[in-house]
Amino acid sequence: MQRADDASARGSVPDELNEPKGLGDASLSRVIGKVDPVDKKAEKKRIAAKTKAELEAGRIPAFQIGGTCKVLPFEAPVAQSLGVTPPASLPVNSDSVQLFKQLLTFLSLLFLVLLLSLSCPYQPWRFRPSLLFQREDVINTGNRVIGAYEAEASALKEEKQRLEEEVKKRDVHFEAASAEVAKLRALSEKSCLTEDRFKKERDEARRRADDIASGSSARSAKHSSRLERIRSYLVALHAQEKVKAQLCYRHGARISLEKMVEAEYELPPGLLENYAKEEEEYLAMVESFDADSLDDDILFPTPPPPLAGLLRDVASQVPERISEHGSFLSPQDNQDSDQV
Incomplete structure (x- = not known):
């Protein structure tokens, strides 16, 4: 709506400002053709009303061409990485796959809006440097969002590699512990056999002592x-x-x-x-x-x-x-x- 208002405001500028200047502008005006200002205003109003209806129906997310955008719930992590504080009432979803899908949806809608703006019969405002800068800001914001997602993906990849290395180290430690347990088990079995042998020797010595004691009693x-x-x-x-x-x-x-x-x-x-x-x-x-x-x-x-x-x-x-x-x-x- 702001873009439509800006367009309507720019439509009230005198005709000398709306006329294309330079060789490139003249050639482009010859290609596109000249449109009646009354029809141009009606087309702008129709596009603004359609966009407003879609926004109210919730079919497209809210956005602004002027370099600022509304932070949606699925963009909260990216907004935090860019230094933008999201509203406290919005829940933050940390599912990277869902965020990536929503980012693609946002970029596709942005591309459709740009195509829609280019499909108008005659819009001299789209060649203005201020609007180009605003579009560059939007593109830069999208690039920053994409960069944040790539950084998050690389961080997740590094975390995955670190976890894999830890798993390998734990596997090595587990194998060493298993070998130690097997060694201790063998020693335990050997000690059990030694203990049984000692018990037999002790019983034999006790029996001999009893025999000697009984013989001593008889001799006594x-x-x-x-x-x-x-x-x-x-x-x-x-x-x-x-x-x-x-x-x-x-x-x-x-x-x-x-x-x-x-x-x-x-x-x-x-x-x-x-x-x-x-x-x-x-x-x-x-x-x-x-x-x-x-x-x-x-x-x-x-x-x-x-x-x-x-x-x-x-x-x-x-x-x-x-x-x-x-x-x-x-x-x-x-x-x-x-x-x-």
Whole structure:
């Protein structure tokens, strides 16, 4: 509509301004022909009314020939790249394919408008430098829009290449990680086999230890029984030695008493008879002992060399009254024997 108004305004200029000037303008006017100014105004009004109706119907986008254009929703990203702030109420669509299609539609409509302006019978205003500059501004704007789309496409291409390189790097890392996982899995299987072997060896060692412990228990029981027999044997020997010592003591006392009687010592009545009777009793007890019934092979077999602790245990079971020389006599008995 602005173009139509400008055209109508320019139509009111005097005829000398509307006349073509120069050789080129004269030749062009001869080719196109001269049109009645009344018909020219009617044609301009008809074109303006048709354009207004199409704009109101929404069949073509809004535009201005004067170098400025209305930013449509699909042109918001391009307008932002060119430094134009779109209205806040318009949504911004980032689909590059849709934007490219809409750009082609805009350029096609612009081309149709230019063809329509050229198809008029006589329009001397289209040769004016100001209108040419306005058209150049529109073309420059379109070129900037196309350049912005090309820059966006190149940026998307670079982003795609970068993503492909990252995917390749990740594939390489994934292959390395897969190889490492396979290596770790092989080591795990090997460690499982080693662990099973160690378990078998541990069970075998435990079984051997149990066998040794059971054999040690049997040997300990055998040694204990032998120690008990030795103790019984020592007790019996101690009793025999004690009886023999008493017998010797009584025998010596009886002899001493007989010598005293021969030397005419006065003795208590019955003392000599009592000593003789006790001597006979001890002698009978000594004769009743059967020391050979305890076999030395049973009491003292030839076992393997015993431990030091076992020797200390055997020494602790020997009666305290046995001296280091093997005597079973008490100190009083030894004193009596010395007197005899």
